Amino acid sequence: MMKPIWTTFYLSLAAAVLLLASGSLLAEVWQLAGLFALMGIGWVWGKQRGRSAAAAGLLLFCLGAVYGTAVGVSVGWLVSGVIAALVAWDLDSVLHRWQFVREEDIPLFWQAHIRQLARLLVLALLLASLPLLLSLQLRFGLILGFALLAIIALSQFIRWAGK
Amino acid sequence: MVFLLALALGMIVVGLAAQRPQIISLAIPLLVYIGLALNNTPENPRxxxxxxxxxxxxxxxxxxxxxxxxxxxxxxxxxxxxxxxxxxxxxxxxxxxxxxxxxxxxxxxxxxxxxxxxxxxxxxxxxxxxxxxxxxxxxxxxxxxxxxxxxxxPAYTPIRSLPIRPARTIGFAGPIPSRQSGTGVDFFGVRPYQPGDPLRRINWRATARYMDLPISTEFEQERLADVGIILDMRRQSALALRGRSLLEYMVPAAAAVADRLLQDGHRVGLMLYGQGIDWVTPGYGKIQRERILLTLAKARPTQYFAFENLNYLPTRLFPARSQLIFISPLVSEDEEMIFLLRAHGYTVLLISPDPIAFEQDGIPPHPYLEDAVRLAHLERRLLLSQLEQGGITVINWPVQQELGELIHSVLGHSPPPRLLRGARL
CATH class of the missing domain: 2.60.40.10 (Immunoglobulins)
Structure with missing residues (x-):
């Protein structure tokens, strides 16, 4: 019953590698494309040996994408690749967490999860394009105020999440 | 969650520092993921x-x-x-x-x-x-x-019969001959007829012999007894070998003995010696059986310096001249205290699981093993024969053998002979 989840996991990981590597190849950064391919292989290798390489995988994909922005890789490829990597990271965790789900309940869980992933895809693509379209001129004091506000909000959020 | 949030914030900080909105846009999917999760979090699950x-x-x-x-x-x-x-x-x-x-x-x-x-x-x-x-x-x-x-x-195999014969019985009808005349089935003696004796009690043969007065038959009263079961819980008695413990034979044995005696109607108490003195006050019937089984369920071997030997066995705890059943593999120096119990007037039945036979199965072969086992057996046989000579009824129990059968073969249906007061041990 877990087969569709495994398939989706491999597909999303392959999509992440393909999108990030394609963007790198189009920008003629061959080494980065190779690195993304290696990261994908490493992730699968770790997963098949029962070790969760998800956190390290997502971290490396994100770092690679950040580096990609510096070397001129198109941000559309990078954002799409990061979203696919995020889905793979999520499914990696699902595969671990759902081992305690009864066989007959898996379709129910899977449907709810797929719906949530669809929302993620749409919202992430829409919102990720905003910083590229918006351009604001802010004074330094205002930025400092926003930063302070962000720190307070973040600490409150972490405290709430901890509870 | 912390990992994802840290990653997203790190990217935003880098994006701001490098003045690159592309990096910030890379962090957006992660924040959306956190936001969607947050939105779905159950607020007040009950x-x-x-x-x-x-x-x-x-x-x-x-x-x-x-x-x-x-x-x-x-x-x-x-x-x-x-x-x-x-x-x-x-x-x-x-x-x-x-x-x-x-x-x-x-x-x-x-x-x-x-x-x-x-x-x-x-x-x-x-x-x-x-x-x-x-x-x-x-x-x-x-x-x-x-x-x-x-x-x-504890699970146990019921014992068919456990004949006991303590020096003192208590005043209710039961299975133990009380050496007093009264209602019973065993012949006790004859005496001159007294008005009120039923006619069927008249012993016509004796009457024919003594023509001057009629003679009545007397039967021996059968009564209940007070029985105290002492289970040896000292660490040195609870031998354990390859995951098996001698205690796991002793505890079911105590349960089976208590069950048999309670079924016979006796008043039974239990004492666990070793973990302090854990004591189930004597009682009758099914409730007492539950109490004893519950105490046995909790029984664990313990090691207290004070209880390493039997010196602190409370000899006056049980009713005077009652039956004691001591379940222990015995260690040397234990015999003194058992003799003391006997000297205080208790009738003692010792059920001793054989620790040598128990250990022998689990010991790897060794050139001196056979000699060592023989010596240990000799020592144990000497100890047990000393106890027998001192008036203690001993059941030497190789734990592979079923206890009920062994009791039946050693004690039979008839209880062991009871020593009269003043008789030499």
Whole structure:
């Protein structure tokens, strides 16, 4: 019953590698494309040996994408690749967490999860394009105020999440 | 969640520092993921949970069936994780103790699993539960008060008969000849006829011999007795070898003996010697049987310096001149205290599981093993024969043999002869 989840996991990981590597190849950064391919292989290798390489995988994909922005890789490829990597990271965790789900309940869980992933895809693509379209001129004091506000909000959020 | 948030914030900081909106846009999917998870987090999950046992008291070897019932009394929770951590002595036989569930509001879920365990009293701790959302980032840990306790009583093979003959009986009809005339079935003696004696009591043969007065037959009264069972719980007596413990033979033996005696109607008490002095006051019937079994279920070997030998065995705890049944493999120097019990007027029956035969099975072959075993047997035989000479009835029990059969072969149906007061030991 877990087969569709495994398939989706491999597909999303392959999509992440393909999108990030394609963007790198189009920008003629061959080494980065190779690195993304290696990261994908490493992730699968770790997963098949029962070790969760998800956190390290997502971290490396994100770092690679950040580096990609510096070397001129198109941000559309990078954002799409990061979203696919995020889905793979999520499914990696699902595969671990759902081992305690009864066989007959898996379709129910899977449907709810797929719906949530669809929302993620749409919202992430829409919102990720905003910083590229918006351009604001802010004074330094205002930025400092926003930063302070962000720190307070973040600490409150972490405290709430901890509870 | 912390990992994802740290990664997103790191990217935003780098993006701001490098003045690159592209990097910030890379962080957006991560923040959306966190936001969606946060939006789905159950705010106030309320659950009613019940944990039931098929029986709160079972015997060793019986399966314990636990049934967990969950009723969602609040909003729908996308992922409800439940884990029932078993006491380490219990083993899962069938089913699972962890489950991830989805239950709509008002939904109910019931599941069962079977466990098995050795003798003891086991308390199940509260269930571990958390309610989370689909992405599994945010969880609300919940506590439950579904505490349960199960007692695994020792399993034993019933003993068919255990003939005893203490020096003193108590005033209720029972199976022990009391050396007093009265209602009974065994011939006790004859005496001159007294008005009121039923005609069928007249011994016509004796009357024919003594023509001047009629003679009546007397029967021996059969009464109940006070019996104290002493179970040796000292560490040095509880030999353990390759996962087997001699105590696991002694405890069922004590249970079987107590059961037999209580079924015969005797007043039975139990003392565990070794973990301090754990004492079940004498009593009758099924409730007393439960009390004794419960005490035996909890019995564990312990090591206290003060109780290393039998010097602190309370010799006046049991009713005077009653029957004592001492279950112990015996260690040297124990005989003095047993003789002292005998000297205080108790009738002592020693059931001694043979520690040498028990150990011999588990010892790897060695050139000197046979000689060592022979010497140990000689030493033990000497100790037991000394006890027998001192008026103690001894049952030397190789634990591979069934105790009931051994008692039957040693004591037979008739109780051991009782020494009269003043008779030499």
């Amino acid at each position: 659950w009613h949970i019940r944990r039931e046992l098929n029986d709160s008291q079972v015997q060793v070897g019986d399966q314990i069936t636990l049934t967990l019932t969950l009723i969602n009394e609040g909003e729908a929770v996308k992922e409800l994780w439940i884990h029932d951590s078993l006491p380490p002595e219990l083993h899962l036989i069938e089913g699972e103790t962890t489950r991830l569930l989805f239950l709509p509001p008002g939904g109910t879920h019931t599941w069962e699993y079977q466990v098995k365990g050795g003798r003891g009293v086991y308390a199940f701790t509260p269930l571990q539960m958390w309610a989370g959302e689909t992405f599994g980032l945010f969880r609300q840990v919940m506590t439950t008060d579904a505490q349960t306790e199960v007692t695994v009583m």
